[in-house]
Amino acid sequence: MFDFYFHLPLIVRLVLQAIAVILFMFPVAAACSMAERKVCAWIQNRPGPNRTIAPIGGLLTPLGIVGRIPFLGPFLQQMGIFQLAADGGKFTFKEDPVPAHVNKFYFILAPIVAMIPALTTVAVVPVGAYYAVVNGQTILQPIVLANVDIGLLAVFAVSSLGVYAVILAGWASNSKYAFLGGVRASAQLVSYELAMTLSVLPSFLWMNKPGGQGTLSLFDAVQMQNGVWHGFSMASLHGMWGVFYMPISAFIFLVALFAETNRAPFDMAEAESELVAGFHTEYGAFKWSLFFLAEYCHMIIGSAVCILLFFGGWNILPWIPLTTLIDWLSHFIPFAAHPLFMGLVGIGIFVGKVFSFIFFFMWVRWTLPRFRYDQVMHLGWKKLLPLSIANLIFYTLGIALLQK
Amino acid sequence: MSSDIFFYLFAAFTTGTALAVVLTKNTVASALSLLLCLVGVAGVFILLDAFLLAALMVFVYAGAVVALFLFIIMLLDAQGGDRKPFKKTAYVSGGIAFALLVVGVLSFWKSGQQTTGELGSIVPVGSTLKNYGEQLFTTYLLPVQIVGFLLLIAMLGVIVLSKKFEGLEDIK
Numbered sequence: 327m328f329d330f331y332f333h334l335p336l337i338v339r340l341v342l343q344a345i346a347v348i349l350f351m352f353p354v355a356a357a358c359s360m361a362e363r364k365v366c367a368w369i370q371n372r373p374g375p376n377r378t379i380a381p382i383g384g385l386l387t388p389l390g391i392v393g394r395i396p397f398l399g400p401f402l403q404q405m406g407i408f409q410l411a412a413d414g415g416k417f418t419f420k421e422d423p424v425p426a427h428v429n430k431f432y433f434i435l436a437p438i439v440a441m442i443p444a445l446t447t448v449a450v451v452p453v454g455a456y457y458a459v460v461n462g463q464t465i466l467q468p469i470v471l472a473n474v475d476i477g478l479l480a481v482f483a484v485s486s487l488g489v490y491a492v493i494l495a496g497w498a499s500n501s502k503y504a505f506l507g508g509v510r511a512s513a514q515l516v517s518y519e520l521a522m523t524l525s526v527l528p529s530f531l532w533m534n535k536p537g538g539q540g541t542l543s544l545f546d547a548v549q550m551q552n553g554v555w556h557g558f559s560m561a562s563l564h565g566m567w568g569v570f571y572m573p574i575s576a577f578i579f580l581v582a583l584f585a586e587t588n589r590a591p592f593d594m595a596e597a598e599s600e601l602v603a604g605f606h607t608e609y610g611a612f613k614w615s616l617f618f619l620a621e622y623c624h625m626i627i628g629s630a631v632c633i634l635l636f637f638g639g640w641n642i643l644p645w646i647p648l649t650t651l652i653d654w655l656s657h658f659i660p661f662a663a664h665p666l667f668m669g670l671v672g673i674g675i676f677v678g679k680v681f682s683f684i685f686f687f688m689w690v691r692w693t694l695p696r697f698r699y700d701q702v703m704h705l706g707w708k709k710l711l712p713l714s715i716a717n718l719i720f721y722t723l724g725i726a727l728l729q730k
Numbered sequence: 731m732s733s734d735i736f737f738y739l740f741a742a743f744t745t746g747t748a749l750a751v752v753l754t755k756n757t758v759a760s761a762l763s764l765l766l767c768l769v770g771v772a773g774v775f776i777l778l779d780a781f782l783l784a785a786l787m788v789f790v791y792a793g794a795v796v797a798l799f800l801f802i803i804m805l806l807d808a809q810g811g812d813r814k815p816f817k818k819t820a821y822v823s824g825g826i827a828f829a830l831l832v833v834g835v836l837s838f839w840k841s842g843q844q845t846t847g848e849l850g851s852i853v854p855v856g857s858t859l860k861n862y863g864e865q866l867f868t869t870y871l872l873p874v875q876i877v878g879f880l881l882l883i884a885m886l887g888v889i890v891l892s893k894k895f896e897g898l899e900d901i902k
């Protein structure tokens with residue numbers, strides 16, 4: 327069915343995949359910005375953007391006509407969908423000045439550097455699974471752009487390059503606020519990377535049995551959480567989600583993720599009350615929106631990795647993996663095991679989980695106050711890092727004893 | 731072969747950016763050239779099928795070490811440009827280093843091709859995670875430990891040099 331696709335030259339396929347990533351990530355990240363405003367409004371007990379509607383006439387006529395459909399139109403208006411379109415239009419067409427006192431080359435380079443790691447990491451994150459027949463055997467295959475053995479390391483490696491966007495923006499802006507924001511943010515990103523990396527290691531200690539082929543693949547991390555409930559036994563541990571037997575790892579990973587994505591309570595990079603807008607004080611219009619989109623892309627990728635490692639990936643509930651769900655569904659729907667249907671169900675579950683994580687991010691942002699800078703450093707180096715090292719040693723010993 | 735073209739591309743890229751590191755006057759540009767140089771080295775590692783090394787190279791050096799360099803440059807507001815003229819010892823040591831480099835490259839050029847044999851027949855050690863870990867913990871355990879101790883000594887040295895001790899109470 328998809329043969330025509332696999333017969334295309336490799337370079338065409340790669341370009342198509344890259345376009346697919348951009349076409350998916352840009353609208354989703356933009357929608358997240360709208361969701362942020364609505365969630366914030368909801369938490370603060372106010373309606374949020376609910377007035378904007380597209381005009382009839384001009385380029386926006388199709389949107390305007392949608393807005394005039396009874397029930398659907400007012401509903402979309404209430405949800406702020408047209409506000410989103412207006413924001414997007416504004417950022418795209420607004421004048422984009424470059425201040426006279428900046429270092430122009432690096433000033434323009436910084437938003438580009440922000441986007442590249444944010445969009446590149448999507449390639450190695452699996453989003454679903456399907457049955458495929460390989461050499462006569464039906465096995466589960468991941469839906470992923472690049473199924474690499476070192477998946478997690480690749481995500482960490484590429485996303486750690488995101489720090490340069492902040493440093494460059496802060497330095498090139500040639501302004502004290504931006505500079506302080508950049509310095510603070512880079513120190514924070516480097517500090518929390520350590521705790522984050524150490525916190526995921528127990529997960530791979532469980533996966534890589536002695537004598538087996540070593541793997542850092544994110545698909546295998548989900549396979550590990552694929553088991554079915556068979557009563558209280560060691561076998562049913564297999565189907566547990568990582569968060570149940572590695573709660574501290576999951577917690578450290580989540581906290582470090584907040585810090586790595588510069589989200590409140592760790593938004594040292596921006597800190598509106600202290601630094602105007604931190605590293606992007608001098609940016610406006612499209613360049614600023616690129617920073618903004620990159621932050622949401624990082625949030626999406628970070629949540630996706632957290633879900634793959636600790637929250638069961640595309641499995642709907644603990645001990646009910648996707649395969650069981652598909653078997654059950656095939657009683658009602660004859661084509662349930664078809665790769666396309668199964669893939670869509672898996673992606674649906676996965677994306678649903680990602681969105682609930684994004685909601686959690688927003689919830690925390692609009693609930694907790696910001697840490698002071700020394701508190702951030704104290705938490706990172708004196709609390710999280712020793713905790714993650716102790717956690718790693720505990721699981722190393724525990725797994726060694728269990729597998730004896 | 732296409733991988734040959736990629737090798738020449740990455741080699742030229744790495745050498746060019748490495749030269750830029752020492753030749754640019756702007757310290758930030760210099761650090762960023764170092765970043766690009768390390769990414770180029772990671773590319774060469776990928777061509778050698780050492781994906782793990784490539785990822786670690788990007789993760790550790792490009793992602794953290796150069797970021798710290800930039801951080802320090804910005805924190806101290808270090809400016810490039812004027813520097814003192816080289817001392818005589820610097821010229822001598824530079825000359826010796828260059829001579830050694832020339833000897834090294836020449837020896838590779840002379841005898842490197844004969845001893846390596848068929849490239850396809852060599853099993854790359856670092857190609858899989860398992861091989862890599864096994865080698866690191868058996869054959870190369872001593873070098874790893876020594877390097878680890880070197881890093882520890884450097885770290886302790888930094889603490890001793892940078893922290894101001896006022897009396898014996900602080901040292902305890």
